[in-house]
Amino acid sequence: MTTIAATGFAIILLAGLLQGLFALPMKFARGWNYENIWLIFAATGLVIFPWMLTAATVPHLPSVYRATPTPVLLAILGFGLCWGAGATLTGLGVRMLGIGLGLAIILGLSASVGSLIPLLVLTPEKIHTYQGHIYVAGTAIMLIGIAFGARAGYLRERETAAAMQEEERSGRGSFLAGLMVVTASGLLSSSLNFCYAFGGAAMAQARALGGSPLWSSNVITALATTGGFFANLAYCVYLLRKNSTAGRFWSLPLRKNWIYGAVMGAFWFGGQALYGLGISRVGDFGTVLGWPLLMGMIIITSNLAGFFTGEWAGTSRASRGYLALGMILIICALGVLALGHAK
DSSP: OHHHHHHHHHHHHHHHHHHHHHTGGGGGGGTTOOHHHHHHHHHIIIIIHHHHHHHHHHHTHHHHHSSHHHHHHHHHHHHHHHHHHHHHHHHHHHHHHOHHHHHHHHHHHHHHHHHHHHHHHGGGGGSSSHHHHHHHHHHHHHHHHHHHHOOOOOOOOHHHHHTTHHHHHHHHHHHHHHHHHHHHHHHHTTTHHHHHOOOHHHHHHHHTTTTTTTTTTHHHHHHHHHHHHHHHHHHHHHHHHHTTTTGGGOOOGTTHHHHHHHHHHHHHHHHHHHHHHTTTTSSSSSIIIIHHHHHHHHHHHHHHHHHHHHTTTOOOOOOOOHHHHHHHHHOOOOHHHHHHHHH
């Protein structure tokens, strides 16, 4: 392995570390509701940081968008809006199921559906090819891994229910409700991949006007995450009005929570940007190994964060065993799906 490739893999691992930890600051934002911390995260991670990077790396940006067909731009925004709804549910899901299990299920569903749907829509004839069989097999393994993870979550809820205080139970919610939330989040989150699958014309315009192949995808990313921000904004504003929590933004004793929200945004988008830099350095291995390496690192990091912050304290060996088996299967499924991308 060359030094450049090794550096690329190290960057991808760092990207996975950042994205695996992005939800962790939510645990420390005392005095703020979900809608407070999530709105700051959405504003920084989905709007401010993406547009700053895009403006700095893509020349003639207004001309790129003017030259791109309007239906393509609307498709990117629309899929971004759907992804944003999934991102909103991500915040709820990790609060209800925990960082580790919640992110694993969301990422697993997003990855498998995000690979399978474009294949079925754009090239349905390939479903009977090697690539199609790989995607179906990867999705099947993913669902089995999620089932083991769901079993672990059910056992955890049953084992810890007696020890939890009523206010803690109401804050986390039932396992079944949490599973429904993260499942919906995973399905909707796959829409981000559709932005790139159906928005190639915007990237082509960026390259035609002098944009680097390394950064040209930013014209899709910034537009997609902006569409996603509107979904997050609408839900957060609804909750701010319903719970009368807007005033907490301006409370001096709670002002450090702004930093936690901005750190969430920096971790999430920083991981996105670093992943692009990493795969550009690993050559032909980028598609084959880079993607499952990123997802696997996110799952491992988020589960370690969950363990160290007490999400699985007081649970049995059986529940932790189901969790470990589920995570291993999800990571294996990501590797199988990557084989399909390599063809």
